[in-house]
Amino acid sequence: MRPTVCVPLRSEWLALRDRIDPELVEVVRTGRATGEPRPGPVLVAGVAGALVSGIEPGDLVVANEVRRGDTVVTCPVAPLLAGALRRRGLRVHLGPVVTVDHVVHDPAERESLAATGAIAVDTESALLLSRDGSDAVVRAVVDAPDRLLLRPGMPLRGVKALAALRAAAPVIEQWAGAVGERVILLAGPRSFCAGVERAIEIVERALDRFGAPVYVRRQIVHNRHVVADLQARGAVFVEEAEEVPEGSVLVLAAHGVAPAVRRTAEQRGLQVIDATCPLVSKVHQEVRRFAARDSTVLLIGHHDHEEVVGTRGEAPDRVLVVADAREAETVEVPDPQRLAYAMQTTLAQDEAAETVQVLRRRFPAIEGPHSDDICYATTNRQHAVSRVAREADLVIVIGSQNSSNSLRLVEVCETLGTPARLVDDASDVDLDLLAGVRRVGITAGASAPPVLVEALVAALSGLGRTVVCELGDTTEDVAFLLPKEVTTA
Secondary structure: OOOOOEEEEHHHHHHHHHHOOOOOOEEOOOOOOOOOOOOOOEEEEEEEOOOOOOOOOOOOOEEEEEEEEOEEEEEEOOHHHHHHHHHHOOOOEEEEEEEEEOOHHHHHHHHHHHHHOEEEOOOOHHHHHHOOOOEEEEEEEEEEOOOOOOOOOOHHHHHEEEEEHHHHHHHHHHHHHHHEEEEEEEEEEEEEEEHHHHHHEEEEEEEEEEHOOOEEEEOOOOOOOOOOOOHHOEEEEEEOHHOOOOOOEEEOOOHHHHOHHHHHHHHHEEEEEEEOOOHHHHHHHHHHHHHOOOOOOEEEEEOOOOOHHHHHOOOOEEEEOOOOHHHHHHOOHHHHHHOOEEEOOOOOOHHHHHHHHHHHHHHHOOEEEOOOOOOHHHHHHHHHHHHHHHHEEEEEEEEOOOOHHHHHHHHHHHHOOEEEEEOOOHHHHHHHHHHHOOEEEEEEEOOOOOHHHHHHHHHHHOOEEEEEEEEEEEEOOOOOOOOHHHHHO
C-alpha cells in the first residue's frame, strides 16, 4: 500500500509539498482529524509543543509512542527515523507524544502532561494514525515550557519549526522508499558468547561486592552499549593501570593484557580481577610455551588489536605479528627451524587458514597450536552468517566499529557477494539501504547485547509487515568459571 504523509495545517503542508516526490508518497492535508484509523503506512508530520526542558523551538521530536487518554499507539520505526534525521545534522528527541483536544497554554497542564513521561504534545497525531504498527510521527517544536505560544517571539519560533520540518523532508522520502513487507532472517547463533558474558558478569559482581567505583582497563568488551551500561552502574574505564588510584579494584578486560600491565598493577597495590577470556588465555599460554623453547612465534592477527598487543607482550622479543597472507609471504624469521604460530581468536576463519597455508609452504618446520585458536563463537557466528547471506538481499551486522569479530562477519557476507553493513544499533541503519530490499539478514557480533537485535527487528517491523525466520541449528552451551575474587565470600 502506498504510504501517506498526513499534515494537519496548511502551513505544514506548504513546508513539505514541494520537497517530497508525489510519485513516492502522498502528502495529505488532513485539517480536522476524525479519529478513524487510516490505511497505513502513515507518517504524521507537523508542529508540536515541548513538555520538558532541553527541547528547543526548531528541534524535532520523533514519537516512539503516541498517547491519547488510555490509548497508546507504538511507533517501532522511530529509532530508524531519529537516526536518519540526526545524520542530517538536525536536533532530534525520541520519546512519547501525547495528543489532547486543545492547544495547551496553561503551564500547570504542561507540567501534568510531562509528569506522565511524554516529551511533546499535539492535537492530531493520535487521530491520524493507522494503528497497524506501521505508524510514524515527526513533529517540529514550536513552543516550549518557558516560551509558550502566546508570548513574544512566536512568529520567529514558528518559522524555525517549519524550517526544521522542511529540512526533515528528505528523510520522510527515505522512510517512504523503505516501507514494505519483508522477511527477516536471523542468524543463529548470534550476540553474546560465553567469554563476553563472563567478562560483563565479573564487572557486575565486582560492583556488587566492592561498590563503586570499580576500574576497568580499556573496554571490558568491544561494544559501546555494554560500556555505557556498566558506566551507569559505577564502572570507571581507564586506558592504563597508572590512572587507577592506589589500592583500588581493577578489572582486566576480556581481550587480555601483557605481563607488564600486571606488574604495574601490582606495584600500585591494585586488587586485580582478571576477566580475560579463557580462550585468549590459552593463546597466551601457547606463546609462552613456544618462546620458552627458543622458537620465534608468528602471531597471526591485526597489529593494533588489543588482544594481539596483549599476547605479543608475553614474549615481545620473540613474537612477530603477521596480519594476513600477504605479510606471510614477506615475513623474515631468524631461524626457520625454530618457528611456531598462534592466532588472534576473532579472525575470519578462511583468511586465517590462507595465512597458515602460506606460512607452512614457506616454513615446513613451523609448529602450530594443539587446537584451533579461533574461538568456537567466532567460528559459529561466521558459519551462521554465511547461511543467512546466501538467502538475503542485505545483511545487517550489529556490533561496534572496534569489534574485530563483528567486522569479520561483514567480510564473510561481502565475500559471498551479499551487501552487509555494521551498525551499533537500529538508529545507525540507513533507510536508503532498505529501499527495495525484501529479505534482510540480521546477526550480531559476540560482544553485542541480544536486546539490540530485538530492537532492530522491532524497528524494521515498523516499516511494514514482517516475517521473522531463524536460520541455524547450532546450540552453544559453553560456560566459563568466574574468578575467585568475585565468587568467594
